[in-house]
Amino acid sequence: MIPIGFLEFGIKDFIEVFIIAMVLFYLYRWIRGTFAIQAAVGLVFIIIINAVVSALGLSTINFILRRILDVGVLAVFIIFQPEIRKLLYSLGQNTNLDRFFVSSSSESIIDEVIDAARAMSHSKTGALIVFARTSSLQDLVDVGFKLDARVNSELLQTIFNKHTPLHDGAVVIRNNRIVAASCYLPISQNPNISTVFGTRHRAAVGITETNNVFVLVISEETGRISIARNGSLTSGLTIQKLRIEMEETLGKQKIDDEEVGFSSTQAEMKIG
Numbered sequence: 001m002i003p004i005g006f007l008e009f010g011i012k013d014f015i016e017v018f019i020i021a022m023v024l025f026y027l028y029r030w031i032r033g034t035f036a037i038q039a040a041v042g043l044v045f046i047i048i049i050n051a052v053v054s055a056l057g058l059s060t061i062n063f064i065l066r067r068i069l070d071v072g073v074l075a076v077f078i079i080f081q082p083e084i085r086k087l088l089y090s091l092g093q094n095t096n097l098d099r100f101f102v103s104s105s106s107e108s109i110i111d112e113v114i115d116a117a118r119a120m121s122h123s124k125t126g127a128l129i130v131f132a133r134t135s136s137l138q139d140l141v142d143v144g145f146k147l148d149a150r151v152n153s154e155l156l157q158t159i160f161n162k163h164t165p166l167h168d169g170a171v172v173i174r175n176n177r178i179v180a181a182s183c184y185l186p187i188s189q190n191p192n193i194s195t196v197f198g199t200r201h202r203a204a205v206g207i208t209e210t211n212n213v214f215v216l217v218i219s220e221e222t223g224r225i226s227i228a229r230n231g232s233l234t235s236g237l238t239i240q241k242l243r244i245e246m247e248e249t250l251g252k253q254k255i256d257d258e259e260v261g262f263s264s265t266q267a268e269m270k271i272g
């Protein structure tokens with residue numbers, strides 16, 4: 001024990017301070033750049049004002065602020081609900097338990113999707129394909145157009161053809177089947193996503209922020225291929241790079257290095 005003034009500071013105190021500091025640091029990193037940071041500053045501000053008011057003996061203001069802080073815990077859960085969901089999702093994901101549950105996507109599904117991506121990238125057909133890994137995405141599927149179809153390049157190209165009724169929104173692939181089209185995804189509020197990306201790309205990032213999914217996006221404007229996962233977007237992928245990413249993420253280990261195909265002229269860039 002090291003005496004600090006009238007306090008005894010031991011190894012247990014040091015460990016506690018260290019853990020709390022780490023939690024606060026990661027919490028700050030977590031909410032940095034989001035709306036939650038302003039809300040957190042607001043809460044800290046009320047706590048400081050309350051301490052000052054209490055020290056000055058201003059009992060009425062102190063009473064009002066205390067009532068506000070009394071509901072603070074509930075308010076924190078309501079205000080930070082998206083961040084808490086994200087945090088729990090990330091904790092669960094970091095355990096890597098999902099590798100025991102992910103059924104490995106068959107080689108043919110990746111081939112079909114790659115084939116469709118190559119064609120849609122060339123023809124500048126906008127597409128948004130969500131691979132539900134351990135997330136069921138049932139709420140999205142329920143409000144989309146339900147299907148139960150084999151993953152097939154021609155079918156994907158037909159769905160996203162802008163002259164067909166189902167082209168708007170996202171296709172969901174779950175358990176190696178196309179389970180829905182025209183699904184609406186939550187839009188990411190991440191301020192780090194460049195303004196060159198519109199709602200299709202923001203929706204791709206949005207769904208990965210709270211779900212264990214892999215998303216493929218083809219830009220209608222540029223034909224650019226992007227992927228989103230874990231709340232970040234990687235844009236300007238070549239077909240070869242897309243295959244590597246899909247094989248790494250969706251289960252298959254063997255990488256075919258002889259793949260030839262569309263090579264994006266855009267440099268690959270990562271956002272988020």
Ligand SMILES: Nc1ncnc2c1ncn2[C@@H]1O[C@H](COP(=O)(O)OP(=O)(O)OP(=O)(O)O)[C@@H](O)[C@H]1O
Nearest residue numbers: 126168169184185197198199200201203219220221
């Ligand atoms: N929340 C959403 N969920 C699913 N699909 C969406 C969502 N928002 C937009 N989209 C799809 O994106 C299309 C509009 O894309 P927009 O041009 O705004 O985005 P973008 O990121 O610039 O994509 P692009 O490069 O293809 O133009 C819509 O027609 C719709 O198909």
